[in-house]
Amino acid sequence: MKIPFDIDLNNNVAVVTGAGGVLCSMFAKAIAQCGAKVALLDRNIENAQQYADDIVAEGLIAKAYKVDVLDKASLEQARVQINADLGSCDLLINGAGGNHPRATTTNEYYLEGDLDKDIATFFNLDPKGVEFVFNLNFLGTLIPSQVFAVDMLGKEDASIINISSMNAYTPLTKIPAYSGAKAAISNFTQWLAVHFSKTGIRVNAMAPGFFVTKQNHQLLYNDDGTPTPRTAKILDNTPMGRFGEEEELIGTLLFLLAKPASSFINGVVIPVDGGFSAYSGV
Numbered sequence: 285m286k287i288p289f290d291i292d293l294n295n296n297v298a299v300v301t302g303a304g305g306v307l308c309s310m311f312a313k314a315i316a317q318c319g320a321k322v323a324l325l326d327r328n329i330e331n332a333q334q335y336a337d338d339i340v341a342e343g344l345i346a347k348a349y350k351v352d353v354l355d356k357a358s359l360e361q362a363r364v365q366i367n368a369d370l371g372s373c374d375l376l377i378n379g380a381g382g383n384h385p386r387a388t389t390t391n392e393y394y395l396e397g398d399l400d401k402d403i404a405t406f407f408n409l410d411p412k413g414v415e416f417v418f419n420l421n422f423l424g425t426l427i428p429s430q431v432f433a434v435d436m437l438g439k440e441d442a443s444i445i446n447i448s449s450m451n452a453y454t455p456l457t458k459i460p461a462y463s464g465a466k467a468a469i470s471n472f473t474q475w476l477a478v479h480f481s482k483t484g485i486r487v488n489a490m491a492p493g494f495f496v497t498k499q500n501h502q503l504l505y506n507d508d509g510t511p512t513p514r515t516a517k518i519l520d521n522t523p524m525g526r527f528g529e530e531e532e533l534i535g536t537l538l539f540l541l542a543k544p545a546s547s548f549i550n551g552v553v554i555p556v557d558g559g560f561s562a563y564s565g566v
């Protein structure tokens with residue numbers, strides 16, 4: 285992977301949650317390339333292990349751990365093991381997150397008669413689905429911060445990065461719970477930055493815009509390669525007129541992580557979105 289600038293994370297231990305996933309496995313790799321020892325945490329240990337093996341195969345240091353970010357005991361166990369294997373945590377990336385179909389409406393707008401149709405409307409959204417999304421994103425950021433920030437207290441270059449989203453600024457249609465939960469992450473980023481400001485731990489977040497990944501490719505492009513209506517809407521509202529490449533998140537991640545680059549930056553959420561959040565649509 286091409287790292288956009290030189291950041292020395294030697295002697296740092298980084299913990300990445302959601303590292304069995306698309307973006308956070310890439311973050312783990314980039315951080316390892318900068319010299320850190322990386323712990324890849326995920327509920328899906330097979331994926332996390334595969335990504336850790338890939339990193340180790342490049343001569344870098346990584347290990348995978350099975351956790352549930354909502355289960356404090358599993359995180360405590362992982363912390364003990366990470367401390368023994370790699371050392372005490374300096375950097376934490378809270379990447380585990382996502383949406384759930386039961387917290388998603390079928391249509392963008394409520395239209396007369398929708399209540400009589402067999403579709404997901406606002407009225408029959410499942411509170412359990414909404415709870416799942418709030419828990420995963422918000423508590424799934426708060427609880428790992430509780431566990432791993434204990435290691436960071438008293439260090440001068442500790443840093444926590446949370447992952448927010450475009451929908452935190454203005455909610456996206458259909459996904460009220462995911463939008464609200466990501467807004468809560470942006471808010472919590474500010475809260476925790478203030479709370480830890482006397483400790484040396486900085487807390488910041490990134491808000492990725494729209495990226496084409498293996499998972500969402502089918503939503504965004506038809507089989508013949510032409511864009512779906514959703515893609516057209518996204519691109520119309522992205523002043524730069526294109527999707528992001530996943531690796532375009534790396535610069536912001538490393539900049540926020542590394543104290544020499546961002547020592548006086550605390551409590552910010554940086555959009556990486558080709559101008560989407562700046563554009564009113566007119």
Ligand code: NAD
Binds near residue numbers: 302303331447495
């Ligand atoms: P992904 O689904 O590929 O990865 C998420 C990972 O989190 C998975 O490996 C999953 O197993 C893990 N996970 C889920 N629940 C867990 C739990 N309870 N405990 C431990 N691990 C758990 O998602 P991604 O696209 O790589 O997204 C990573 C982060 O970036 C998420 O927070 C997501 O909301 C955010 N984000 C993604 C995009 C995008 O375009 N992909 C845009 C904005 C924000």
